Amino acid sequence: MKKFNLIFLVCAVLFIGCAHYVEFKSPDTEKYETTIPLKAVFYMDNAMKSKIWSGRSAGAGIANRWDVPVGGAVQRYADAYLKNGFKEFNETEALPVKQIHDILIKVTNINYNMAGQAAHCDLTFTIENSSGKEVFNKTYHADGPSGYGRVFAGGAFAQKSAIRQSTHVVMETIFKSLLEDIRKNYTGWQ
Numbered sequence: 001m002k003k004f005n006l007i008f009l010v011c012a013v014l015f016i017g018c019a020h021y022v023e024f025k026s027p028d029t030e031k032y033e034t035t036i037p038l039k040a041v042f043y044m045d046n047a048m049k050s051k052i053w054s055g056r057s058a059g060a061g062i063a064n065r066w067d068v069p070v071g072g073a074v075q076r077y078a079d080a081y082l083k084n085g086f087k088e089f090n091e092t093e094a095l096p097v098k099q100i101h102d103i104l105i106k107v108t109n110i111n112y113n114m115a116g117q118a119a120h121c122d123l124t125f126t127i128e129n130s131s132g133k134e135v136f137n138k139t140y141h142a143d144g145p146s147g148y149g150r151v152f153a154g155g156a157f158a159q160k161s162a163i164r165q166s167t168h169v170v171m172e173t174i175f176k177s178l179l180e181d182i183r184k185n186y187t188g189w190q
Contacts, residue, residue, distance in 0.1 A: 031084055032085055036183055041100075055068075077174075077175050121144075135188075142169070
């Protein structure tokens, strides 16, 4: 009977895992030497904001599930990386009825996953001018660094850190690229 209990306990530890919510802190607000001379408004619908990616990792214990609130991360990084990039920047909860901006930046698709202990993300943005005409549409892709070594050494305890670090690199890369494209192209968007 004791042997059965021991086997049951080992199986329970190996196969009945936990769900781990990977919360992100707001990144430091990016500072720029010059701002883009536009009033920008940022919008994400509620479905995008609440998007969560869930996955498992053999390196951190296959029984454990990692829930990454990728929509919330996108929203936090948008605020941190776009806020100081424009003459004026605001975020809106609803699409503006009256156009009080020069450009409206919208997130229209988020495709995120973790594979090989690295974050992989595609973010699609559309930009409308003050007349409501779409003037820009692009999907940005970035791959973060692998945290395989850290997770191999630290297991489940290191998994959250690896997810955060790799996701940070992905979001930073994408938002810097978006701002660079806006800076290069905005003069033709009237």
